[in-house]
Amino acid sequence: MNAILQQLRFTLIASCQALPGEPLHGSEIMARMALAAQEGGASAIRANSAADVQAIKKAVSLPVIGLVKRDYPDSDVYITPTLREIDELAEAGADLIALDATRRPRPGGVTLERMVSYIQERGLLSMADISTLEEAVYAGTLGVSCVSTTLSGYTPYSPQLEGPDLTLVQAAAAALPVPVIAEGRIQEPGQVQAALQAGAHAVVVGSAISRPQLITRRFAEAARKAVMLIHGNERPY
Numbered sequence: 001m002n003a004i005l006q007q008l009r010f011t012l013i014a015s016c017q018a019l020p021g022e023p024l025h026g027s028e029i030m031a032r033m034a035l036a037a038q039e040g041g042a043s044a045i046r047a048n049s050a051a052d053v054q055a056i057k058k059a060v061s062l063p064v065i066g067l068v069k070r071d072y073p074d075s076d077v078y079i080t081p082t083l084r085e086i087d088e089l090a091e092a093g094a095d096l097i098a099l100d101a102t103r104r105p106r107p108g109g110v111t112l113e114r115m116v117s118y119i120q121e122r123g124l125l126s127m128a129d130i131s132t133l134e135e136a137v138y139a140g141t142l143g144v145s146c147v148s149t150t151l152s153g154y155t156p157y158s159p160q161l162e163g164p165d166l167t168l169v170q171a172a173a174a175a176l177p178v179p180v181i182a183e184g185r186i187q188e189p190g191q192v193q194a195a196l197q198a199g200a201h202a203v204v205v206g207s208a209i210s211r212p213q214l215i216t217r218r219f220a221e222a223a224r225k226a227v228m229l230i231h232g233n234e235r236p237y
């Protein structure tokens with residue numbers, strides 16, 4: 001196994017992403033978030049956009065998994081959809097490139113096979129973001145470096161779960177020769193343990209670490225529910 005992937009075994013990867021419109025959007029801010037994640041013990045950072053990857057590479061010593069979220073009019077694929085995004089991430093210094101590895105059509109008709117071999121040609125590792133076991137198995141046959149359950153719940157044909165898809169983690173880990181990463185809706189430390197017990201090579205946590213507006217909402221919601229319990233109705237004053 002590649003040395004970087006070896007280094008990620010049984011560890012936490014922090015996804016540090018803030019899209020335009022989110023309060024923490026901006027590469028300098030994401031670099032600081034990545035630094036905080038490094039201090040907290042993350043083994044790698046997953047980041048969106050060439051600008052963020054570049055800023056994060058400067059700020060931390062960890063491997064960076066890069067992706068570019070970009071919408072194209074002719075496709076539902078938005079995570080590193082074309083060769084152009086691979087070029088951007090390679091130039092920015094990403095160590096691994098995460099890409100949508102579903103079988104859905106890509107912009108301009110570029111194939112998943114071409115995407116994976118293009119990443120290999122550039123000497124980089126690939127993380128195949130999948131939503132089902134079938135997609136995981138197919139990505140495995142293409143020679144991806146690892147697979148991540150990122151897209152379970154985000155394609156119309158995958159289970160729409162509230163929590164992480166640990167059934168998929170377990171099935172994919174049992175079926176594939178490459179590492180399977182658990183990713184998506186992991187909110188609690190106990191779920192990290194459960195994912196590793198299910199066979200995950202490593203675990204990616206995003207929003208629960210790096211989206212403070214969502215973290216705050218969970219606590220605010222808890223306060224609202226407590227008031228309901230105490231007073232039987234909404235905040236009375």
Ligand SMILES: CC(=O)N[C@H](C=O)[C@@H](O)[C@H](O)[C@H](O)COP(=O)(O)O
Nearest residue numbers: 015150154184185186205206207208
């Ligand atoms: C579906 C999709 O676009 N996922 C994105 C992939 O990079 C990110 O928005 C997520 O934050 C990341 O996958 C981590 O997941 P969570 O934030 O649930 O821990």
